[in-house]
Amino acid sequence: MKTLLSLLLVVTSSAAIKAQPISLHPDNPHYFLFQGKPTVLITSAEHYGLNKPIGDNETGFKGTADNHYRMEAWEFILAGGGLFNNLDYSFTVGHEDGTFKYPPTQPGGGSPTFRKQIKLLKDFIHSFDFVRMKLARDAIREPLPKDAQCQILAEPGRQYAAYFRGAAKFEFTLDFPAGNYHVRWIDVVSGLEEAPPMISHPGGPARFVVPDDLKECAVRIVRENI
Numbered sequence: 001m002k003t004l005l006s007l008l009l010v011v012t013s014s015a016a017i018k019a020q021p022i023s024l025h026p027d028n029p030h031y032f033l034f035q036g037k038p039t040v041l042i043t044s045a046e047h048y049g050l051n052k053p054i055g056d057n058e059t060g061f062k063g064t065a066d067n068h069y070r071m072e073a074w075e076f077i078l079a080g081g082g083l084f085n086n087l088d089y090s091f092t093v094g095h096e097d098g099t100f101k102y103p104p105t106q107p108g109g110g111s112p113t114f115r116k117q118i119k120l121l122k123d124f125i126h127s128f129d130f131v132r133m134k135l136a137r138d139a140i141r142e143p144l145p146k147d148a149q150c151q152i153l154a155e156p157g158r159q160y161a162a163y164f165r166g167a168a169k170f171e172f173t174l175d176f177p178a179g180n181y182h183v184r185w186i187d188v189v190s191g192l193e194e195a196p197p198m199i200s201h202p203g204g205p206a207r208f209v210v211p212d213d214l215k216e217c218a219v220r221i222v223r224e225n226i
Contacts, residue, residue, distance in 0.1 A: 053082030060087045060108030069109055070117050071149075071165060074188055074218065077125055078151035078163040080135045086110065086118070120191050124218055128159050136160075142172045160221040163188070170210040178203035180224040188216050198224070 056076045062068040073084045088110030092100040098112060136154035140162075144150055148167040154160045157177045164170065181201055185194040194211060210217065 054080070055083030055085065056081055057083070057085045058087050059085070062108070064089075064102065064104060064106050064109045066109055066111060066114040066117065070114065070188065071216070073118060073121055074163045074216075075149060075151050075165075077121060078153055078161060078218070080153060084118070084121075086114075088115070116191070117188065120186065120188055124186060124220065125161065127220060128153075128161055128222070129155070130161070133159065133161065139174055140172045142170075145170055158223050161218070162221075163218045164210050164214075165216045167210045168215055169212045171207065172210075173205040173207050174221070175204065176201050176206045176223075181206070182220075182222050182224060183208075184220040185211055185214065186218045186220070187214050188218055 056072065059069055059072060062072075069086055073086070076084055087108045088098065089102045089106050089108050090098045090100045090110040090112070094100075098110070098115065102110075130153065132155045133153040134155075136152050136156065137150070139152055139154055139156070139160070140150065145167055148170065149165040150162060150167060152160065152162040156175075160174065179201060181199040183196050183199060185196075187193070199206065208219070210219075
């Protein structure tokens, strides 16, 4: 039986390293290296067209707070990334349970709270048949508010996964075929959820509003009986 091997693009996103174009790994021809902003790598036509899993590997050098790494993870995976691997400095010899209190000078972060937030991302993306989804940022035609961010994966007409940051009260539409749709909003920081009643949609544009109390959130929209 033949074994098919997909190439994994390994991303080094360290701010301490000058951005470099994508290149073949010098020691392993099955891997590529890229040094730069991870989401740009995913969404650029040049790299997205490679049709290979892309990993954001060994994040760090953005301070010790959880916020940057959580936002990077959600943006990367919801842009179509295949792996997010965070350097967690709360694991050390003697603190194998991940409770080490690192100093402010540590080059990266990590904490029990952060790991819970990343589990939210894992559970969220695994709630979809995500191998059938692809980058669909143009599914939302309305311009985002200033400084807001959005990434969206979709299997049009069947399932949608979107991440919003700084977009509270943002109104947008998605074109759906007729059917019943389940909608679930998730606060990606706290894990709290809001699940409006199922939408029975006649077909055409469906209107949504990002909850005004969610500064950073995700939404799961799935057609019933898919």
